[in-house]
Amino acid sequence: MISQRLSDAVAGMIAATGNVHYGQALDSLTEYAAEFDMSCAFVFSSNHRPIVIHDGYSETVDRRALRSYLRGAYLLDPFYTACVSGVAEGLWRMRDLAPDRFYDAQFAWSREVHPCISDQAGTLVEEVGFIVPLANGTAANYSLMRNRGGQLFDDAEFESLARLTPIIAASIRQHWPFIQNSEADAPAARRDADLVFQQVFGDALTPAQHSVTQLILRGHSSLSIAEHLGITEGTVKLHRSNIYRRLGISSQSELFQRFIDHLVE
Template sequence: MQIAVSDLAFHHRLGKLLEQLGEPRFWPVLASFLGEIATFDTWVVLLFQADQPPLILADHAANLAADDLFADYRAGLYRIDPFYAFSQQNPQPGLYRLDDVAPDSFRDTEYYRQYFSRNVGEDELQFLLPIAGQGVLSLSLASRQRFSASAVGRCQLFSPWLLPLMRKAWQFDASLIAQQQNNPAQRQMRLEDALRQRGNPQLTEREVQVALLILAGHSTKAIARELGISQDTAKVHRRNLYAKLGVSQQAGLFLLFAAPDAASGTTPVN
């Protein structure tokens, strides 16, 4: 059997991806891996739940530029999102394109014109994986242009192993989320102390406050309102604390402090 250099490179990247399983960098590395076979502009990992706002697990760093992107979505727009509606119909695990799940006049709706086209793009692919009793796990790839048939085909080719890998990754994420929800008072104290100590250099008290508000789900606009500061100042604090902690997005901040070992300062920052 002959093995091409391109095959070796593929398996090398796959090995690097598997090394990240259970680590905060897994979803970004997976997105980068998929970026080798399909062109897309943004990505997000979320859990669709019945009659609840979707849970955002990880997202593209570029989404930070739109502070209220997921705030608006989770506040209610998700209810008219075609992928959310489809997720509530007991879908089979697989890869789905926007045109597969959206109504035929979807692009004529105000939701598409006012929100989807501006914040998501022209086309969207989602790997959907039902999780028994918990919801439907989604890895969404969004593009400002329509996906080509060849790009969709290559993603489809990866589905048989990618979907089980997503299930494994969710098991780690679910464990972290459960740990965060237990003993909230003690968790808050440990988190605040960890935030003060983990920064390099150490976070200021104001940066600690901003970090806690980010973890609670506040947008930059909401952080500015809560702390009585300008949005520009809030953005500066967020940028500085991310730099000090060695993360690039809210998801990284959450995963960094979700596990008890990380909160106690024994897990290194990636």
């Protein structure tokens, strides 16, 4: 039996389609299934920077991190990679999409480039996200987050959220044309991976080294990089050594800091 609260939430989301209250209406619907601390929604494309559909965390975190994210840190986000690589529509836990060493990588904990991390809000304990494929190789991601001190989304909560997928997906597809129209007058900002990493590291690295660098920063181990690129783990380690030497650094932390310094200039 449909509750009055759910009925009101769905009606509110329909009414908010195409206006500035859409994100709040999305949150009202998903709060029916599970509580969360922050939320956000982006449309991702492989050749343009993300378009913000809903910013549900800037009231509690520094907006400079969001600017850094939009300038290029999104390229390290597992939800971005999932969206541009054609992951199926549905609700996903970030940990099921993330590379094998993602949670050892600095992006997952960096307050400078990860808009969900701050001294005030704390480190995330979990992020789950709805992935909604759109037209022309784009996809939307609507994420819900719980902060440190909270609990993971349990199986029952995850299942309750997942049942909302058809409603959320249909709604985002209805809302997306309004966002496209509002972006039509904005200057195009091509921010694909090759361009961003080229701007950060310039001609210091070979094309093969650029590919390895991207995967290092995204949180892949040497073994995972080898599997992605079809080379041996030993070759990856040699590339890593040469990357550090060419950039005048000695660790992955310094590599990540070089990336951050470019984004927060």
